[in-house]
Amino acid sequence: MKFIVKNKSTKGYQRLLDLKRVNGNYSNVKNDISQSDYIRDEVLTSLLEEQGFICAYCMRQIDLSNSTIEHIIGQNYIENGQELGKENQINYDNFLAVCKGTLCRSQLHCDKNRANYQKERPLFANPLKNIIIQNINFSEKGAVYYKNFIKLEEISKLKNHLISDEDSNIRYDLEVVLNLNCQNLKEKRALIIKAIKKLSDNGRKKEVLKKLLSKYEIKNDNKYSEFCEVVIKYIIKKI
Ligand SMILES: [Zn+2]
Numbered sequence: 001m002k003f004i005v006k007n008k009s010t011k012g013y014q015r016l017l018d019l020k021r022v023n024g025n026y027s028n029v030k031n032d033i034s035q036s037d038y039i040r041d042e043v044l045t046s047l048l049e050e051q052g053f054i055c056a057y058c059m060r061q062i063d064l065s066n067s068t069i070e071h072i073i074g075q076n077y078i079e080n081g082q083e084l085g086k087e088n089q090i091n092y093d094n095f096l097a098v099c100k101g102t103l104c105r106s107q108l109h110c111d112k113n114r115a116n117y118q119k120e121r122p123l124f125a126n127p128l129k130n131i132i133i134q135n136i137n138f139s140e141k142g143a144v145y146y147k148n149f150i151k152l153e154e155i156s157k158l159k160n161h162l163i164s165d166e167d168s169n170i171r172y173d174l175e176v177v178l179n180l181n182c183q184n185l186k187e188k189r190a191l192i193i194k195a196i197k198k199l200s201d202n203g204r205k206k207e208v209l210k211k212l213l214s215k216y217e218i219k220n221d222n223k224y225s226e227f228c229e230v231v232i233k234y235i236i237k238k239i
Pocket residue numbers: 055056057058059060098099100101109110111
């Protein structure tokens with residue numbers, strides 16, 4: 001995950017404000033009727049630009065053709081009797097652009113896997129919260145973890161939702177709800193770390209790493225590199 005800053009000056013933000021004014025709802029965004037497709041594409045394009053064209057959860061590179069709109073507060077989510085999901089269904093700040101969650105063959109990941117949980121569970125691993133993103137790390141084997149590495153079996157022992165402390169909830173989101181440690185994602189991240197290690201395997205290690213870091217920290221042609229945070233976190237640990 002990479003920290004996302006919401007941009008209120010985008011076309012997509014404006015489109016949703018206009019829709020709110022005429023009492024529209026999310027079906028006006030997602031359905032393929034009249035000008036709705038147009039709204040969906042504009043909103044999704046704004047989200048993609050905001051995120052540098054990487055999935056808000058797994059950081060795979062995405063574009064208009066292979067991404068979808070995700071609600072941070074799930075559309076059916078109710079908290080203490082309040083229909084928070086409905087209230088935020090066309091709130092731009094509640095939207096993320098995500099991949100289709102199909103990289104891991106038989107398993108789903110990202111919002112496709114979260115769909116099973118979002119009725120009763122809010123999102124704890126929220127990419128809009130920088131303090132959380134700062135504490136997400138990656139092992140050299142490509143596993144994503146929060147604060148300190150805890151074995152998967154320990155996390156899976158935790159029950160689905162309403163765990164008392166926030167750290168456990170964030171871990172449960174990364175590991176179970178979003179399934180970000182599915183085999184293929186882990187392997188892809190491990191390969192990137194291996195490549196960076198190899199590149200920096202010479203006498204001028206720090207210099208090379210610093211150069212790489214500045215490359216991965218910025219957008220190139222509006223786009224971040226796939227899995228950029230994996231590289232950034234690895235290099236920061238090494239220099
Ligand atoms: Zn994803």
